[in-house]
Amino acid sequence: QLVLTQSPSASASLGASVKLTCTLTSGHSGYAIAWHQQQPEKCPRYLVKVNSDGTHNKGDGIPDRFSGSSSGAERYLAISSLQSEDEADYYCQTWDTGIVFGGGTKLTVL
Amino acid sequence: QVQLVQSGAEVKKPGASVKVSCKTSGYTFTNNAIHWVRQAPGQRLEWMGWINAGRGNTKYSQRFQDRVTITRDTSARSAYMELRSLRSEDTAVYYCARDVAPAGLSHFDYWGQGTLVTVSS
Numbered sequence: 001q002l003v004l005t006q007s008p009s010a011s012a013s014l015g016a017s018v019k020l021t022c023t024l025t026s027g028h029s030g031y032a033i034a035w036h037q038q039q040p041e042k043c044p045r046y047l048v049k050v051n052s053d054g055t056h057n058k059g060d061g062i063p064d065r066f067s068g069s070s071s072g073a074e075r076y077l078a079i080s081s082l083q084s085e086d087e088a089d090y091y092c093q094t095w096d097t098g099i100v101f102g103g104g105t106k107l108t109v110l
Numbered sequence: 111q112v113q114l115v116q117s118g119a120e121v122k123k124p125g126a127s128v129k130v131s132c133k134t135s136g137y138t139f140t141n142n143a144i145h146w147v148r149q150a151p152g153q154r155l156e157w158m159g160w161i162n163a164g165r166g167n168t169k170y171s172q173r174f175q176d177r178v179t180i181t182r183d184t185s186a187r188s189a190y191m192e193l194r195s196l197r198s199e200d201t202a203v204y205y206c207a208r209d210v211a212p213a214g215l216s217h218f219d220y221w222g223q224g225t226l227v228t229v230s231s
Contacts, residue, residue, distance in 0.1 A: 034217035036155075043205060043221045044155065059219055091155055095215035098171055099145060099157035 002028050004092050004102035011108040017080040020105050022092030029073035031094050038104075039088040047090075050075045082109050112136040114144075114206050114222035121228045122196050129192040130225045132206030139182075140164035143209035144189040145218060146180060150202040158204075161189055162213050169215075196229045203227075 005023040012018040024031055032051045036044040046059040048068040056068035065083075069076045079086055087109040092102040117131040132144060145160040159170035161180045168180050174193070182189045189206055204225045207218035 032217075036218070036221075043224045044207075044218075045221065046217070046219045049217050093155075093217060095217065097215075098169070099147075099160075099215060101147075101155040101157065103154050 001025065002031070002094065002096045002100050004033065004094060004100055006090075006092060006102040006105045008103065009106045009108070011110055012082055013110045014082055014084065016082050017078065018082060018107065020077045020079075020090050020107070022075045022077075022102050024073040024075070024094070026073065028094075028096075031096070033075045033092045033094045035068060035075075035077045036091045036093060037086075037088050038091065039085065044091065047077065050077075079107075084109055112208065112220045114208060114220055116204075116206060116222040116225045119226040119228070121230065124197055124229060124231055126196050126229075127192060127194045128196060128227050129190055130204050130206075130227070132189045132191075132222050134187045134189070134208070137208075139187040140184060141212050143212060143215075144180075144182065145207045145209055146178075146189075146191040147205045147207055148202040149205070149224075150199070153202075155205075158191065160209065160215070163189065164212055193227075196227075198229050201227065201229045 003025045030052045034049045035047040038044045048058045050056045050068035054070040065080045067078045089104045091104045113135045115133045146158040158174045161168045177194045179192045206222040208220040
C-alpha cells in the first residue's frame with residue numbers, strides 16, 4: 001500500500017534554511033510527489049512537484065527560496081532564507097489509483 | 111489567472127445532504143480534472159474523489175464511495191460535490207483542487223478557498 005511518511009514537526013531560525021522530508025513506502029521509490037504549503041487558516045498552495053530523478057517543477061509565483069530534490073524513496077523540500085510567513089503546515093502528495101497525502105509537517109520559524 | 115471559487119459555509123443536521131460548488135475561471139475547464147479533498151479540524155488532508163471535467167467520468171475514494179457524488183456542468187465551468195447521510199464526523203473544510211492532467215491522476219496545481227461544512231443537531 002502506498003503511504004507517505006512525514007515528520008510531524010520541524011523548526012528553524014529566521015533567515016536560516018530547512019529541509020523537509022517525505023518518504024515513500026518500499027517499492028514505490030519511482031513515484032513523483034508534490035509539495036503543498038498550508039499557512040494557518042488558509043487553503044493549501046501548490047509549491048513544487050519532485051520527480052524520482054530529482055528534477056522539479058515549481059508552481060506559478062513560487063519564490064526561488066523553495067526547491068525540491070530526491071534520493072531513493074525520499075523526496076525533499078528545501079526552504080532557504082526562512083521568513084515568518086513560511087511558518088505553515090507542509091503536505092506531500094502522490095498518486096496511484098487514488099490520491100495519497102502525507103500526514104504533514106508543521107514548520108515553526110523561530 | 112486560474113481561480114477556483116467555492117460556495118459558502120453550510121450548517122446541516124445529521125442525516126442530511128450537502129452540495130458544494132466550485133466555479134472555475136482562467137483556463138479551459140474541460141482540460142483538467144477536478145478533485146475534492148476534505149480536512150477535519152486539526153487533521154490531515156483527505157482525498158474524496160475526482161472528475162474528468164471533459165468526459166464526466168469519476169473515481170471515488172473507497173472511504174466515501176457510498177455517500178459522495180461528484181458532477182460537473184461544463185457550461186457553468188463548475189464542479190460539484192454532494193455528500194449524503196451526514197454525521198458529526200463529516201464536519202470539515204471541503205476543498206476543490208485542479209489536477210494538472212485531464213484524464214488521469216497527477217498532482218494539484220490550484221486549490222479553491224475551501225468551504226466549511228458543519229454537521230450539528
